[in-house]
Amino acid sequence: MNLFLLSGLWEPFGSLSTDIWNQMHSYGEKLREERERTGLSQTEFGEAMGVTKKTQGLYERGEREPDGSYLQAAAAAGCDVLYILTGRREVKSGSASPAEEARRLALEIVQEWQIEHGKFLPVDKFLRAVELLTELAADEPAQVKKHAASVLRLAA
Numbered sequence: 001m002n003l004f005l006l007s008g009l010w011e012p013f014g015s016l017s018t019d020i021w022n023q024m025h026s027y028g029e030k031l032r033e034e035r036e037r038t039g040l041s042q043t044e045f046g047e048a049m050g051v052t053k054k055t056q057g058l059y060e061r062g063e064r065e066p067d068g069s070y071l072q073a074a075a076a077a078g079c080d081v082l083y084i085l086t087g088r089r090e091v092k093s094g095s096a097s098p099a100e101e102a103r104r105l106a107l108e109i110v111q112e113w114q115i116e117h118g119k120f121l122p123v124d125k126f127l128r129a130v131e132l133l134t135e136l137a138a139d140e141p142a143q144v145k146k147h148a149a150s151v152l153r154l155a156a
Helices: 003-010 018-025 027-038 042-049 053-060 068-076 081-086 098-117 123-139 141-155
Strands: none
Touching: 027 042, 027 053, 027 081, 042 053, 042 068, 068 081, 068 098, 081 098, 081 123, 098 123, 098 141, 123 141
């Protein structure tokens, strides 16, 4: 896959696939599952993420989207952010298929870029960037990091 094929980024990401659209609208349920897996109440979990119990409830009901700093804190607390955003569980290196490794690499690149630039992409743009970088990583693994900056600049 070359950058020419990524030209759909010039439009505001075009239309999202039904799969991604559904993932965005069910993240609240998955966020609740991850919170419950940690054994924390909404108040405790929200506090650890830097939000109030009310905001945590809004996130879990899907009435509001968490930002990148929240998701970063959730990852640091041991939550599977990939699962929250996409419904796919993170697979540990070594046991993953090439497609899973491509997705893991794409997610890692986007997360590192956000931290490095202090910018957190909205959920829809985050998912689109991960999707595009996953395709690139699957087709040209050696080139993905080279082209990642261009994809992420366009996404931001």
